Amino acid sequence: MSPDSVFDLVVRSRRTLLPEGERPAAVAVRGGRVAAVGDHDDPPPAGTWVDLGDIALLPGLVDTHVHVNEPGRTEWEGFATATRAAAAGGVTTIVDMPLNSLPPVTTAAALAVKKEAAAGRCFTDVGFWGGAVPGNTRELRALHDGGVFGFKCFTADSGVPEFPPLSYAEMEEAFAEIASLRGLVIVHAEDPGALSAPADGGYDAFLAARPPSAEHKAVEQVIRLAETTGARAHILHLSAADCVEPLARAQARGVRITAETCPHYLTLSAAEIRPGATHYKCCPPIRDAANRDGLWQGLAAGVVGCVVTDHSPCPPELKRGGFDEAWGGISSLQLGLPAVWTEARRRGHDLADVARWMSAAPAALAGVPGKGAIAVGNDADLVAFAADETFAVDPAALRTRHHVTPYAGRELTGVVRATWLRGEVVGDTPRGRLLER
Incomplete structure (x- = not known):
């Protein structure tokens, strides 16, 4: 990096997470993009300098599984509150799910409504998934042309009637159409025949009603459909470690299938869920500690x-009642990074692993351009992360619309000190862009 160069910003850290790993480096920004990556001790060029010392510099996280719920259920969340929380947690790009908004994004017209609702309200960049539901196969091409990053479907009840x-037969039709578009299908995989109604409102009954076999059976069907249609498929929010082995076998024989898991499955366990603690409820459910270990092995x-x-997220009143009645969902946009890092470091993983799982891999999955790594030409989406600092989760400090969280009071390691979106610190002005595939 020449001292005669002029940049808008240079951020220096002894712990810079680059695609090749962690090392001391100076990251230069011009016009919102990474213009150069130099040595940590290069002479300072002209422009604004930020020296983080030993605070880590990470690429902005990419969260491809977010329910913003606007329009239609904006009282549950909304683009302004969701993206503020995301930025506070080091997330610079989200891809919004096609439900629980009204209308759901199952037509090109609904996608236009969603974009209009998001415009001018986002503090991070935002992309959109489309939806595959019964009867809308002919709509998928128009959604694809509208720039969605792929198509979500459910094998079991989604929780919202719209x-x-x-069915598996309908999925085959949708997979074939999506394969013809060279698109991506993302699947909530629980077999409806293996699910049952909870016997009572307790967590043990809820857990028994959504056994690992439900995920296993649905994952096997998704593998079959991906193999026979040639579609690229992705398993959402994997909670059952039993599914790792069939996924590994399918990947080894060339099936185009991938999988994700979530912070709550990696950091929480069924044993800690007290009676009535419905803020832990999600579908598929949080399982036992041995299962959690299996998910970590699948990641490794x-x-x-x-x-x-x-x-x-949802309003607090929807979390009332028993586990058979409460809304199933966990709000964690702001806490995902420290939650995962707390457990990852305990298990011997490093920040490079976390950056790969939470930035590079989701960006590659969805094909989000210019994201996922601190690399020349990419957007200058950066996170200053105090990786050794601890804090206790205070729900009142969350930027989401509602402050219901299973992490309340939990001590986590890793504090986001600053988030840059295209080289500018995320502040009080929404500067996020709407992204297309």
């Missing part, structure tokens, strides 16, 4: 490639 699940082996939040 986004019904596909590369079978499970991404860690994303499945941020699915």
